[in-house]
Amino acid sequence: MYVSESIKRGFNAKQSMIRYMRKTGRTLSGRLIWMPSETDIIEEFWPDWPAIEGRLPHRTAGAIKAKARAIGFKKHVQFWQPDEKKRMVPPYKAGEPISDIVVILGDRSKRQIYGKASHLKIRRPRKPPKPTGMRIVDLIRQRAFDLGYTMAELDFWVGRKKYFVAPKKLDTWAISGALKILGGSIVAVWVN
Structure with missing residues (x-):
């Protein structure tokens, strides 16, 4: 009940x-x-x-x-054609601006291009680090870039958080640690 x-x-x-x-x-x-x-x-x-x-x-x-x-309505799915992939990959790998690649492909958006590149596992070339105005830090960052290291990796190795990613002032401990890791040294040059 x-x-x-x-x-x-x-x-x-x-x-x-x-x-x-x-x-x-x-x-x-x-x-x-x-x-x-x-x-x-x-x-x-x-x-x-x-x-x-x-x-x-x-x-x-x-x-x-x-x-x-x-x-029951679904959005229109636009499949990538093989010729579109062939036209996209070389300029993408070469590092051409995405706006130029959009023009080459015609009716594809930047988001679609980034998504397809991610799906194909292709990467754009890395950009060199921007100058900071601190010569020694710029030289260390450029050397790490040339050796294929990221600034985040360099920060991890020297025990700092985002120092080489975005340096604001000279940190002698981080600089000396980076010089040891990268195989460099400081040389004093006296100007008379």
């Missing part, structure tokens, strides 16, 4: 919530319920986003996209 009473109360509560939502047009949390006329707009104007958003101004772009997915 106890189980059937609880089921009955649960059923009544559900019916009460449904009546409330039909009456107000909102869920219990206050969100608008999707009406059949709104889903008809999505079905009629799919995939013209500006037209859909213009006709549903009270809905966010994310809500419209979620409802479109729930209805």
Whole structure:
């Protein structure tokens, strides 16, 4: 008897919530319920986003996209063609600006190009470190770059946090440690 009473109360509560939502047009949390006329707009104007958003101004772009997915619409997937890959890889590896690669490929975005390069596991050449204005630090950073080390690795080896990544002042302990690791030394030159 106890189980059937609880089921009955649960059923009544559900019916009460449904009546409330039909009456107000909102869920219990206050969100608008999707009406059949709104889903008809999505079905009629799919995939013209500006037209859909213009006709549903009270809905966010994310809500419209979620409802479109729930209805069964999926965004258009544009597959990479083999000739596009062949045209993208050499300039990407050469370090040409991404804006130039976008022009070469035509209808691909920067994000798509970076994503494809990541998928193909190709990298752009590393950029040399920018000068800091501290000659000895610049020489150490350039030497580490020439040997293929990152500034983060150099910081780890000398026991500093982001000193060589973004140096702001001279740190003699970090500099002497880096010179030992990179096989260098300081030579004093006296100018008369």
